[in-house]
Amino acid sequence: MPNIITHALLAQDAIESIDCPSLTSLIAKYPRVYALGSSGPDFLFYYRILPWEKADKLHDLKNVGNKVHSGRINDFYQSALGVIQTTQDESTREIMTVFLAGHLSHWALDSTAHPYIFAKTGVIGSGETKYWHFRFESMLDTLMVTQVKGFKIENIHMPDFVSSTSQTRKAVAFLYRQIIIDLFEIDIPEKVYEDSLVATTKIAKLLYDPYTLKFPAVQLGEKASGKLWEFSGHMVIGEVDKKHDILNLEHKAWAHPCDDKLVSTESFPELYLKAKDRAMAALYALDGILNSSQPKASLNLITRDLSYDTGMKNSPEMKFYDPIY
Numbered sequence: 001m002p003n004i005i006t007h008a009l010l011a012q013d014a015i016e017s018i019d020c021p022s023l024t025s026l027i028a029k030y031p032r033v034y035a036l037g038s039s040g041p042d043f044l045f046y047y048r049i050l051p052w053e054k055a056d057k058l059h060d061l062k063n064v065g066n067k068v069h070s071g072r073i074n075d076f077y078q079s080a081l082g083v084i085q086t087t088q089d090e091s092t093r094e095i096m097t098v099f100l101a102g103h104l105s106h107w108a109l110d111s112t113a114h115p116y117i118f119a120k121t122g123v124i125g126s127g128e129t130k131y132w133h134f135r136f137e138s139m140l141d142t143l144m145v146t147q148v149k150g151f152k153i154e155n156i157h158m159p160d161f162v163s164s165t166s167q168t169r170k171a172v173a174f175l176y177r178q179i180i181i182d183l184f185e186i187d188i189p190e191k192v193y194e195d196s197l198v199a200t201t202k203i204a205k206l207l208y209d210p211y212t213l214k215f216p217a218v219q220l221g222e223k224a225s226g227k228l229w230e231f232s233g234h235m236v237i238g239e240v241d242k243k244h245d246i247l248n249l250e251h252k253a254w255a256h257p258c259d260d261k262l263v264s265t266e267s268f269p270e271l272y273l274k275a276k277d278r279a280m281a282a283l284y285a286l287d288g289i290l291n292s293s294q295p296k297a298s299l300n301l302i303t304r305d306l307s308y309d310t311g312m313k314n315s316p317e318m319k320f321y322d323p324i325y
Contacts, residue, residue, distance in 0.1 A: 003137045003138050003140060003141040003236060004039055004042075004141065004158050004162060004236075005141040005144065005145060005156055005158055005161065005236065006109070006137075006140055006141050006144045006272075007038040007039055007040070007105070007106050007109055007161075008035045008038050008039075008161040009144060009145075009149065010038065010105055010108070010109045010272065010275055010276060010279060011034060011035065011037070011038035011102050011105035011106075011279070012035075013276050014105050014108070014276050014279035014283060015027055015034070015101075015105075015283065017280055018280050018283050018284060018287075020283065020284060020287035022287065022290065022291060023101065023283060023286065023287040023290065026094060026097060026098055027098050027101060029094070029098075030094065030095060030098040030168075032160070032163060032164070032165075032168070033095050033098045033099050033102070033164075033168050034098050034099070034101060034102045035102065035160070035161040035162070036099060036102065036161070036162055036163070036164055036168065036172070036197075037098065037099035037100065037101060037103045037105075037106070038102040038103075038105050038106050038161070039102075039106060039161070039162055039200070040102075040103050040106030040107060040110065040308070041064075041065050041068040041069060041103075041106075042065070042106075042200075043162070043196050043197050043200040044061040044062065044064055044065030044068070044196060045061070045062055045065050046196055046199040046200040047059075047061040047062070047192070047195065047196035047199055048199070049199075049203070050203070059188045059189070059192045061188070061193075061196055064184070064186060064188070067183075067184055068308070069110070069307065069308040069309050070307055070308070070309055071305070071307055071314075072183055072305070073107065073303045073304075073305045073306060073307060073308075074299075074300045074303050074304070074305050075182075075183055076179060076183060077100070077104070077299055077303055078296055078297070078299070078300070079179045079182045079183060080096075080100050080103075080175060080179055081100075081289060081296050081299070082182075082296075083096065083174075083175055083178045083179065084096045084097055084100065084175070085296075087174075091167070091171075092171045092174070095167065095168055095171040095172070096171050096172070096174075096175045097290065099168075099171070099172055099175065100175075100286070101283060101286055104279065104282040104283065104286060105279040105282070105283070106308075107282070107303065107306075107308060108275045108278035108279035108282055109272070109275040109279070110308035110309070111275075111278070111306045111307065111308055111310075111311040112271050112272075112274050112275035112278055112311060113268065113271045113272065113275060114308060114309055114310065114311060115256045115257060115258075115310060115311050116248070116254060116264075116266070116268065116271055117133065117136055117137060117140075118133070118257045118309070118310075118318055118321070119254045119255060119256065119257050119320070119321060119322060120136060120246075120248075120254065120321075120322065120323060120324045121133040121135075121136045121321075121323055121324070121325075122321040122323040123318075123321065129321075129323055129325075130229075131228075131229035131230055131233040132229070132233070132323060132325055134229075134233040134234045135229050135232075135233035135325075136246060136324070138207075138233060138234055138235060138236050138237070139240075139241045139246050140246060140247075140268065141158075141236045142236060142238070142239075142240060142241075143240065143241075143246055143247055143268075144268075144272070146240065147240075147247070148247070148269055148272075153210045153236070153237075153238045154210040154211065154238065156210075157208070158204055158207070158208040159201055159205045159208055161204075162197075162200045162201050162204050163201050164197050164198075168197075169193075169194040169197045169198070170190070170194065172193065172194075172197060173190035173191070173192075173193035173194045173197070174190055176193050177189075177190050177193060207234050207235045207236060208235075208236055209235050209236065209237045209238070210236075210237070210238045211238050212237045212239040214235070215232055215235055215237045215239070218231055218232045218235065219232045244324050244325065245324070246268070246324070247267055247268045247269060248265075248267040248268055249267050249269075251265040251266075251267060252265065253265050254322060255320050255322070256310075256320070257310070257318035257319065257320050257321055258310050258312060258315050258316050258317070258318050258319075258320070259316070259320070260320040278302070281302050282299065282302045282303070285298050285299045285301070285302050
């Protein structure tokens with residue numbers, strides 16, 4: 001998952017590039033909801049993750065997040081559309097629709113760029129490369145903002161992209177609860193989903209460090225405890241990593257982590273543009289479904305069950321890596 005800012009940038013670029021007046025105007029009505037949706041299922045990973053928070057053994061949102069990322073992509077979006085179409089309250093239906101539009105842009109970027117990120121960062125969650133995935137993605141945010149878009153990182157307030165109102169949280173929680181019951185027969189109370197959305201905003205505030213003030217102190221603590229990058233790897237900082245070619249602007253060859261015969265020299269900005277096209281296609285399909293000019297199943301022609309992690313359907317195990325660090 002490229003980090004919060006990059007996903008929000010992609011979502012905005014996609015909606016500004018399509019000619020769908022009804023969908024565009026609906027998103028303009030709820031811009032914060034669209035930005036929140038662009039973080040996709042990642043909000044599930046923020047539930048009670050801080051060291052001082054007691055784990056909730058009854059409600060494993062991390063497990064749900066992994067399930068959503070790894071498969072049943074078509075089923076997820078078909079289920080979501082079904083929930084939206086049967087919801088009577090207009091404002092709730094609108095919020096869910098806008099959130100789903102952003103969610104589709106998240107899928108578009110993940111399914112396109114994640115193979116590159118995994119290839120360059122190795123196995124996630126274990127061994128020497130345990131935290132490299134997040135470290136890499138956080139620097140992608142910094143580089144996309146400063147080098148690709150030409151903005152100042154301090155002018156892009158990351159927590160705003162995942163902020164939400166009580167009304168939004170209730171709508172998203174209702175949507176997600178129904179989908180997860182439908183797909184995995186896991187019934188998690190809506191309050192838990194709402195709490196996870198609140199946690200996402202709080203943690204985004206902790207991780208946003210545009211002037212690189214908190215980062216050095218955090219790294220000192222991590223070094224002392226032997227857990228370098230455990231928390232700092234998630235921080236979006238102002239200081240640019242000049243040592244590593246994170247964006248692959250040198251076009252070094254990299255192999256798909258599931259198949260070393262699939263070799264590419266694409267840079268991240270090139271992958272970003274491909275993802276934008278994929279997001280636009282998904283938004284056009286969504287607009288057609290909403291105005292009844294296309295059947296729900298038409299979205300399957302875009303999503304094609306391509307997983308967020310590998311960009312493949314029924315992908316084999318990831319085992320081919322060439323870490324950049």
